[in-house]
Amino acid sequence: MEINSAVFVTSLPKYCSFPGKGLPQIAVAGKSNVGKSSLINALCRRKNLAKTSGTPGKTRLINVFLLNETLHLIDLPGYGYAKVSKSEKERWGAMMEEYFSQSQDLKVMLQLVDIRHEPTRDDVQMVNFLRDSGIPFVVAATKADKLSKAQRQRAVHLVARTLAVQPWEIIPWSSETGEGRDQLLKALQEHI
Numbered sequence: 001m002e003i004n005s006a007v008f009v010t011s012l013p014k015y016c017s018f019p020g021k022g023l024p025q026i027a028v029a030g031k032s033n034v035g036k037s038s039l040i041n042a043l044c045r046r047k048n049l050a051k052t053s054g055t056p057g058k059t060r061l062i063n064v065f066l067l068n069e070t071l072h073l074i075d076l077p078g079y080g081y082a083k084v085s086k087s088e089k090e091r092w093g094a095m096m097e098e099y100f101s102q103s104q105d106l107k108v109m110l111q112l113v114d115i116r117h118e119p120t121r122d123d124v125q126m127v128n129f130l131r132d133s134g135i136p137f138v139v140a141a142t143k144a145d146k147l148s149k150a151q152r153q154r155a156v157h158l159v160a161r162t163l164a165v166q167p168w169e170i171i172p173w174s175s176e177t178g179e180g181r182d183q184l185l186k187a188l189q190e191h192i
């Protein structure tokens with residue numbers, strides 16, 4: 001698969017109908033600041049398609065993009081940011097529940113974890129949820145450029161062990177260098 005066109009469709013405060021809904025979807029999940037928006041931009045080779053932020057916890061919307069005029073990329077709101085209020089967390093939960101209850105178009109979840117850290121409890125919970133729900137997922141470990149080759153190998157094993165997946169299923173990713181792009185596109189292609 002190659003991405004030849006990518007356009008922003010809409011931002012939704014809650015998951016509902018949007019123009020063109022019904023095409024196959026790839027969704028992106030991960031904690032706040034893990035690099036979801038940066039990955040979408042690097043994957044689509046577009047600088048500012050998705051808004052990135054140095055301040056975690058900014059994306060409170062479900063952002064929808066149309067790729068190749070044939071599939072939707074769904075940027076889900078990040079989780080696990082400590083500084084959000086209880087009501088914000090509840091709103092996040094409700095948004096996600098709403099999304100998954102209508103996710104018949106979802107073909108594959110792109111689950112992001114930070115390669116530098118052991119996956120959080122929220123990450124593990126998300127992967128377990130996907131597994132239990134029978135939703136296919138691909139794991140990319142972001143910010144790989146921040147580790148040396150040797151550190152990376154250990155990090156990938158820790159991520160794999162914590163998420164109970166095989167190390168070779170983890171795709172080291174860097175939005176800075178474009179590393180992992182071919183591997184990720186290939187892995188996603190298998191599900192759509």
Ligand SMILES: Nc1nc2c(ncn2[C@@H]2O[C@H](COP(=O)(O)OP(=O)(O)O)[C@@H](O)[C@H]2O)c(=O)[nH]1
Pocket residue numbers: 030031032033034035036037038039051052053054056057058059078142143144145146173174175176
């Ligand atoms: N070095 C490096 N920084 C990254 C990478 N991906 C994201 N970042 C930085 O991490 C921060 C959060 O990224 P963003 O894409 O907004 O995360 P989101 O909250 O998951 O959408 C920003 O400062 C990005 O520049 C990466 O692959 N490598």
Ligand SMILES: [Mg+2]
Pocket residue numbers: 036037038051052053059
């Ligand atoms: Mg974002």
